[in-house]
Amino acid sequence: MLEVSGLTTKYGEISALREASLHVGSGEVVGLIGPNGAGKTTLLNSIAGLLAPSGGRVTFDGEDTTGMPPEKLLRSGLALVPEHRRIFVDLTVEENLRIGGVTVPSADRPALLDEMGERFPMLRDKWTTSAGYLSGGEAQQLAIARALMSRPRLLMMDEPSLGLAPLLVDVVFELIEALRSQGRTLLVVEQNATRMLELADRAYVMRSGEVVAEGTGAELRDNEDLFDTFVGN
Amino acid sequence: MTELLQNLIDGLGRGSIYALLALGVAVVFGVMHLLNFAHGELITVSGYATFWAMGAGWSWYLTVALIVVVSVATSLAIERVAFSRVRGADDFTLLLTSFGVHFVVSAIFLLYVSASVKTFPRPGWVTNTYALGSLRVEVFDTVVIGVTVVTLIATTLLLQRTMFGLALRAAAADFDTARLMGVRSNSVIRGAFALSGLLAGIASVFWLMRAGSISPSAGINPMLKGVLAALVGGLGSLRGAVLGGLALGLAEVLLRSRLPDSVASLTEGVVFLLIALLFIFRPQGIVTVTHAERV
Numbered sequence: 001m002l003e004v005s006g007l008t009t010k011y012g013e014i015s016a017l018r019e020a021s022l023h024v025g026s027g028e029v030v031g032l033i034g035p036n037g038a039g040k041t042t043l044l045n046s047i048a049g050l051l052a053p054s055g056g057r058v059t060f061d062g063e064d065t066t067g068m069p070p071e072k073l074l075r076s077g078l079a080l081v082p083e084h085r086r087i088f089v090d091l092t093v094e095e096n097l098r099i100g101g102v103t104v105p106s107a108d109r110p111a112l113l114d115e116m117g118e119r120f121p122m123l124r125d126k127w128t129t130s131a132g133y134l135s136g137g138e139a140q141q142l143a144i145a146r147a148l149m150s151r152p153r154l155l156m157m158d159e160p161s162l163g164l165a166p167l168l169v170d171v172v173f174e175l176i177e178a179l180r181s182q183g184r185t186l187l188v189v190e191q192n193a194t195r196m197l198e199l200a201d202r203a204y205v206m207r208s209g210e211v212v213a214e215g216t217g218a219e220l221r222d223n224e225d226l227f228d229t230f231v232g233n
Numbered sequence: 234m235t236e237l238l239q240n241l242i243d244g245l246g247r248g249s250i251y252a253l254l255a256l257g258v259a260v261v262f263g264v265m266h267l268l269n270f271a272h273g274e275l276i277t278v279s280g281y282a283t284f285w286a287m288g289a290g291w292s293w294y295l296t297v298a299l300i301v302v303v304s305v306a307t308s309l310a311i312e313r314v315a316f317s318r319v320r321g322a323d324d325f326t327l328l329l330t331s332f333g334v335h336f337v338v339s340a341i342f343l344l345y346v347s348a349s350v351k352t353f354p355r356p357g358w359v360t361n362t363y364a365l366g367s368l369r370v371e372v373f374d375t376v377v378i379g380v381t382v383v384t385l386i387a388t389t390l391l392l393q394r395t396m397f398g399l400a401l402r403a404a405a406a407d408f409d410t411a412r413l414m415g416v417r418s419n420s421v422i423r424g425a426f427a428l429s430g431l432l433a434g435i436a437s438v439f440w441l442m443r444a445g446s447i448s449p450s451a452g453i454n455p456m457l458k459g460v461l462a463a464l465v466g467g468l469g470s471l472r473g474a475v476l477g478g479l480a481l482g483l484a485e486v487l488l489r490s491r492l493p494d495s496v497a498s499l500t501e502g503v504v505f506l507l508i509a510l511l512f513i514f515r516p517q518g519i520v521t522v523t524h525a526e527r528v
Contacts, residue, residue: 050409074415086410088403099403102396103415150415 001026001185002047002078002154007056009046016042018209019056024154024187029180031196031203031217032189039209040189041083044158047187048080049073060154075103079152083159085143089132093123096131096142100149109149116145137168144175155179156187161195173199197221235367240486246374248482249381252475253436254459255466256388257429259474262463263405264425265320267327271311271334273456275433276440279303280447281342287353293442300441301434308430312423320422335452342449355445377439384435385475388428392471397424405469433459465508467518476519 002024009017017039024030032040045051047058049070058066060078070080088096097116101109117124120141126134131142140160147155160176161169173195179186180199190196197203197217205213205220213226220226254272261269279300286296311334319330361372392398397420404411404421412418440455441447458481466477484507489500496503511518 048413050413069418070409070412071415071417074413080413082410082413086407086413088406088410090406091399091402095399095402098396099399099411099414099416102400106396146414 001028001061002187003057003059004043004047005057007043007046007053007058009042009051009053016209017046017053020206020209020211021056022204022211022214024185026185027183028201029176029184029186029188029199031193031200032187032206033191033193033196033203034206034212036191037208038206040206041158042209043206044080044156044187044189045082048078048156050080050082074150074152077151077153079147079150079155081143081147081155081157081160084162085139087131087134087139087142087146089130091131092128093131093134093142094127096146097123097149100146103150112149112151116149120145136164137171140164140168140172141175144172154185154187156189158189159191160188161190161192169195194221236490239368240490241483242368242370242374242378244483244486245479246371246377246482247486248479249377250436250439250455250478251458251462251481252478253381253384253432254455255462255474255478256385256471257432257436258459258463259466259469259471260401260425260432261429263469263471264401264408264422265316265327266324267316267331268324268460268463268468269429270328270331270456270460271315271338271452272331272429272433272459273452273454274311274335274338275304275307275430275452276437276455277338277342277447277449277452278307279434279437280441280444280451281346281351283441284351284353284447293356297438300438301431304434304437305427305430308426308433309423312426316426317422320418335456339449339452346449348449350446350448352446355442359442373439373443380435380439384432388432391428397421401425401428461508465511465518467520467522469522470518470520473518473520473522480519 004023005021006019007017007021008015008019020039020043032043034040042051046053049068049072052067056066057064060073060076063076065073065076088099091099094113097113098109101112104112122138123142123145126138131139134142144157144160161172164172169192176186176188176199188196188200197220200217202214202216203220204211205226213220215223258269258272261267282299282303283296286299291299315330315334319326359373362369363372392402400411400416400421401424403414404416408418411421436455462477462481463474464477465480466473466475481504484504485500488503489497492500492503
């Protein structure tokens, strides 16, 4: 479904991402792990069109999408829950969801809003609350729900559990699990490598801007050297 | 007391026009981080259109429509020709570009029309007044305030109730994330310029009706009022822009009537001084904008 080959992205002279390659098949849950500064966010942002890669190629469903603007990529079915959630704090919870569904026909929007209300009961109680008043866990749920409003075929998430209390981390992982059991295709960047590897069909390990290893969750967990060196305890 | 009420009405009339200009500045600043020093050129261009229309024997009713159309079209054209090329550039580049647009537009009229002031007849009712208790109220101020209130309500509904308004608010808060949601940057930026041009067009109608004249540099004064009012209100806040406009209008009228005659001509200077003081004590303006800076 998603094919990334030799992708390089620079900030000025510095290559934050060097010739990264990965692929995600339809219905797969793929993890992307590695230490801080490894280039995971740069990779997701380059795929999503927020950053312009200086080399390499991204294809989505066979179409070359390298350097395509994010609003166009979203329309072809690729959504990103960005790092730090980036919910619109001045808008209400409902408005955040509506903007997430800006690309779906307006006739379909009410049903989607209902669906999000059922799936995220925590949000439904705060429908008309300004999103700035949400707790970290609620905000993360809103960020994911907002991305789901566009009915993406591939959902990318950047550190969905970052900064959350342990109980809420569980909630996020349960949510990922639920999405997976629905047959959704996911590409998830996670600091919490152990849990991500339990959940993912496959994972990639990044370090210093490069993809250094690939394997199933079990393979990567069993490779202790790799795990200790690249992923950390 | 009567004089104060009189001043309040005069000030609100004047401030309404500033509020419409400031709101246009704030809408564009929101989505592009552009402080538009070319905003007054919308009045310059529509002013020359008015001069032409009056010369061709148009009625004021028709000319009002022409002014609004010309203002919106000019706003969109300036975006297309100039600002679309510097999208995403740093704030200083955007600022310089808007100055450039201002100079180019006035130079075009200077070169191809005339350096001298062109006059056109004002509608007859502009100077009419009516009695309201002990007050003498200008018909003009009444119309200005009424139209402004209706315009502000309509703008609020547009921003709060429509998908375009929602997209505009989301893009103003965080442009990249709005694009991630599928908001088209072209639509939202052009929409912002169209709205800004529409608001300036309404302000322009009143500005030109009262002035009855146009010159190549006529855009400077309305631009200063609009930009200053937006700054006073707190850049990026639409509510602040409206409040800033009203405050500026009231301050001008109150000062003009209270200052001793010998310094009344310095009203503008005193207003600028007050604004400088405001920024010393409250650099963010009247309304504090809380949402994240665009990154």
